[in-house]
Structures are given as C-alpha cells and as structure tokens.
C-alpha cells in the first residue's frame with residue numbers, strides 16, 4: 110500500500126490509476142479504524158479497480174474542542190489494517206496541506222441540517238461537506254463509500270453532490286454491528302466495559318421501533334422505543350425520532366410510505382453515540 114501525505118501526489122496517483130478507463134474507489138475516514146471502515150474498503154474493492162482511503166481528523170466538523178482533542182488517533186495500527194484489507198493507497202494529509210488556498214464555502218444543505226444532529230452540532234455538516242469536497246478535489250475518485258450509520262451525513266452529502274453536480278458516485282453502505290447489536294464507531298473505544306453494555310440499548314430500542322412500525326401509529330412506535338431506552342437510565346437521550354427516508358423530516362403519520370427511518374442519539378458516559386434503522390412496511 111502506498112502512503113501519501115501530500116495533495117499533489119494523491120492527485121497524480123489517482124490520475125495514473127485511472128489510465129485505460131480503470132476506476133478509483135474512495136473511503137474517506139477520520140481514522141481509528143474498525144470493521145465498519147474495513148467493510149467500506151472491501152465494498153470499494155469489489156466495485157472499483159483501485160481503492161484509496163483517507164485519514165484526516167477534520168477540525169471543521171467538530172464544534173466541541175474537547176471532542177476533537179479526545180478523538181482517537183492510531184495511525185500505525187490503521188495503516189496496518191488498511192494494508193491487510195487490500196487498500197492500494199492511504200492519503201493522510203496534514204491540516205495545512207488540505208486547507209492551503211482554501212476558504213470554507215457555505216453550502217445549501219436544503220434544510221437537511223434543520224433537525225436531528227443539526228441543532229445539537231451547529232456547523233458540523235457544513236464542516237463535513239467542505240472537507241469531503243476538498244478530499245474529492247484531490248483524490249478525484251469515481252465512487253465514494255459512506256456508511257449508513259451516519260444517515261444524516263450521507264443524506265446531506267448526496268444532496269450537495271446532486272446540487273453541485275459532483276461527478277463522484279456516492280455509494281451508501283449498511284451499518285456494521287457488533288454481535289450484541291452496537292453499531293461500530295470509533296467513539297466506542299472511549300466507553301468503559303459497563304458503558305459498552307449500557308450502549309446496546311440503542312439498538313434494542315431501534316429494533317422495537319422496527320417491529321412496531323407500520324402496525325402501530327408513529328406515536329406508539331416512538332413510545333415503544335423510548336420505553337426501551339428508559340430501561341437503562343445511565344443512557345442520556347439527546348433525541349429519538351422517526352423520519353422520512355429521503356428528506357429526514359420528522360414524521361407524525363406513516364401516510365402511504367413503505368419505508369421510514371428511526372434515528373437516535375444519546376450520551377453514554379462522556380460519549381455521544383448515534384444510530385438509526387430503516388423501518389419497512
């Protein structure tokens with residue numbers, strides 16, 4: 110695997126990789142890699158001729174300095190994991206290189222940041238979209254792979270991509286879970302053993318919502334999930350809700366839909382976790 114710390118070199122690498130109509134798949138990450146990230150790499154390998162992964166802890170998307178400071182960093186381990194997964198290049202730029210000659214843009218997010226994660230994390234999604242644009246600009250991938258665990262991020266990136274006519278194809282990938290249902294996340298590493306157990310209530314609540322959905326009202330379905338969450342009082346709820354799969358707008362009735370999504374965010378110890386599940390009729 111090639112290790113590429115500087116932007117011009119990754120652009121040259123990618124141009125060479127695309128000769129003869131071959132394709133480049135891209136997995137953008139902030140490091141502290143787990144099976145969820147490696148699954149994205151495997152999916153990229155299955156669909157593309159070459160795979161680039163980036164590791165860049167993007168300061169623009171943290172609205173809490175403590176969160177940024179505590180974000181896990183483990184470059185040597187990540188590098189070994191990516192090489193083993195068959196990734197072809199690791200792009201790991203410095204902040205100065207990514208943001209040279211750069212002024213952040215305020216993107217039209219189509220109001221998609223008006224709920225769920227948006228109000229709790231002001232500026233977060235603008236920060237994500239700015240860095241994704243920057244990474245795409247340097248890597249020039251054909252396909253880019255994003256996990257459904259960050260459902261609102263994925264929805265917003267697809268929206269901006271369509272709006273800005275980004276040529277990259279955004280590929281959504283299913284959430285990878287531990288055997289007990291907890292969605293894999295780099296933040297899980299900060300949970301104590303006890304908190305790790307408590308955190309599994311998030312997935313149990315989502316499963317209850319999935320069982321109740323479309324049989325009971327939206328209100329009853331939310332109530333069932335909230336009751337499950339309240340069985341572990343150490344888990345402090347930030348939000349739970351049911352939304353339209355495309356617009357993520359909060360729902361009060363199912364209407365004629367055949368699908369919806371339930372989203373949850375909660376603090377477990379010092380760590381804020383998010384998860385979601387697709388609800389099907």
Ligand code: PAF
Nearest residue numbers: 137138139167237240259
């Ligand atoms: O999902 C993430 O890890 C980040 O938000 C991303 C897409 C790499 C942008 O920094």
